[in-house]
Amino acid sequence: MVEPVMARDIVLVVDDSPETLGFLTDALEQFGATVLVATEGQQALDVVERVTPDIVLMDAVMPGMDGFETTRRMKRNAALAHVPVIFMTGLSETENIVEGLESGGVDYVTKPIVLDELFARIRVHLANARTAQSARHALDTAGRTLLAASRAGAILWCTPQAVKLIEEALPGWDGAALPGPLVTWLGTTGNPPSAPPALPIDDGRQLHFALLSATSETEVLFRVSIGNGNNDVAILRRHYAVTAREAEVLLWVARGKSNRDIGEILGLSPRTVNKHLEQIYQKLSVENRASAAIAAIKALDEH
Numbered sequence: 001m002v003e004p005v006m007a008r009d010i011v012l013v014v015d016d017s018p019e020t021l022g023f024l025t026d027a028l029e030q031f032g033a034t035v036l037v038a039t040e041g042q043q044a045l046d047v048v049e050r051v052t053p054d055i056v057l058m059d060a061v062m063p064g065m066d067g068f069e070t071t072r073r074m075k076r077n078a079a080l081a082h083v084p085v086i087f088m089t090g091l092s093e094t095e096n097i098v099e100g101l102e103s104g105g106v107d108y109v110t111k112p113i114v115l116d117e118l119f120a121r122i123r124v125h126l127a128n129a130r131t132a133q134s135a136r137h138a139l140d141t142a143g144r145t146l147l148a149a150s151r152a153g154a155i156l157w158c159t160p161q162a163v164k165l166i167e168e169a170l171p172g173w174d175g176a177a178l179p180g181p182l183v184t185w186l187g188t189t190g191n192p193p194s195a196p197p198a199l200p201i202d203d204g205r206q207l208h209f210a211l212l213s214a215t216s217e218t219e220v221l222f223r224v225s226i227g228n229g230n231n232d233v234a235i236l237r238r239h240y241a242v243t244a245r246e247a248e249v250l251l252w253v254a255r256g257k258s259n260r261d262i263g264e265i266l267g268l269s270p271r272t273v274n275k276h277l278e279q280i281y282q283k284l285s286v287e288n289r290a291s292a293a294i295a296a297i298k299a300l301d302e303h
Contacts, residue, residue: 008032008033008034009032009033009034009054009055009126010033010034010035010036010051010052010053010054010055011028011033011034011035011036011053011054011055011056011057011122012035012036012037012038012044012047012048012053012055012056012057013025013028013035013036013037013038013056013057014037014038014039014040014041014043014044014056014057014058014059014062014067014070015037015039015057015059015062015088016039016040016059016062016063017059018039020059020088020111020113021037021039023113024057024113025037027115036051036053040062040063040064040065041062041064041065041066041067041069041070041073042064042065042070044056044058044070044074045070045073045074048074048077048080048083052079052080052083053083054083054126054129055083055084055085055086055122055125055126055129056071056074056083056084056085056086057086057088057118057122058070058071058085058086058087058088058105059087059088059089060087060088060089060091060096060100060108061089061090061091067087067089067100068099068100068103069103071085071087071100071103071104071105072103072104074104075103075104075154076154076176077176078155078156078157078158078175078176081155081156081157082129082157083129084106084107084125084126084128084129085104085105085106086105086106086107086108086109086118086121086122086125087100087105087107087108087109088108088109088110088111088113089108089109089110089111090110090111091110106125106128107121107125109121144159144161144162144223144301145159145161145162145165145223145224145225145301146158146159146162146212146221146222146223146224147159147162147166147221147222147224148219148220148221148222149177149178149182149186149219149220149222150218150219150220151186151218151220152183152186152187153177153178153182153183153186153187154176154177154178155175155176155177155178156219158175162224163175165207165224165225165226166179166207166224168226169199169201169205169207169226170199170201170207178209179199179207181197181199182196182197182199182209185197186220196208196209196210196211196222196256201226205226206226207224207225207226208224208225208226208255209222209223209224210222210223210224210225210254210255210256210297211256212297223297223301225300232251232300233247233248233251234247235299235300236250236251236296236299236300239299239302240283240284240295240299241283242279242280242283242284243279245266245276246276246279246280246283248266249262249266249273249276249277249280250280250292250296251296252265252266253277253280253289253292253293253296254292254293254296254297254300256293259273259274259277277289277292280292
């Protein structure tokens with residue numbers, strides 16, 4: 001017995017076969033889902049411009065724009081980045097599966113489609129997507145200036161506060177990808193170097209992208225801020241009662257710099273930087289570099 005998809009979910013089915021569309025539409029609507037259909041890639045892109053589905057069932061092989069390219073174009077839109085795409089295909093070669101996943105799909109089912117298997121996969125991916133969306137909504141409402149990007153520099157998701165900040169600093173930014181210097185920085189190595197470059201702004205300030213996480217093979221998380229170093233140092237001094245030098249070290253730790261980098265920036269030896277860090281850990285009541293960085297970011301966010 002096929003368990004129902006949660007009622008009121010919006011499912012977009014993209015397939016050039018009328019038989020497949022009819023079969024899946026009947027099955028999904030039977031359990032309360034709202035079904036949208038498209039018979040080719042461009043039509044699917046037109047649909048998602050008007051309505052954001054909860055999940056997409058995508059035929060891999062279609063005339064004209066295939067499912068892989070359609071998915072790639074969907075995922076360029078940050079508003080659709082969270083929507084899971086399950087490929088439906090008769091292709092089972094490894095390279096086809098890899099292409100589907102690399103284009104932005106989360107899963108695939110082979111034709112002929114077995115409803116029990118398809119519905120099980122839909123339930124899993126809907127639950128995962130909702131969990132991720134809930135976390136991102138919490139970040140949005142908390143006023144965090146965060147964004148996530150792919151290793152190629154494409155924006156995967158971005159809080160409204162981060163969008164506003166980047167648009168203020170870079171009026172020509174299109175919202176689809178990181179600014180050029182950040183894309184170049186990401187491409188320098190499989191594991192990004194110690195810290196992203198700060199981008200100069202016309203008024204003399206800088207746009208900073210602090211690297212918060214690069215543990216995923218596909219996603220890099222940044223905190224975005226605008227400011228000048230002197231102001232940020234003053235904030236940290238007031239907030240944590242650290243010395244001016246300790247505040248400078250803490251600021252560069254928050255921006256992802258290594259001890260060696262901090263030493264070169266501030267004209268200190270790595271050993272001296274480490275001694276400052278020991279004092280910082282004690283004053284902030286933290287145990288390690290990551291906790292100190294988080295504490296600094298929190299203080300700067302509050303001002």
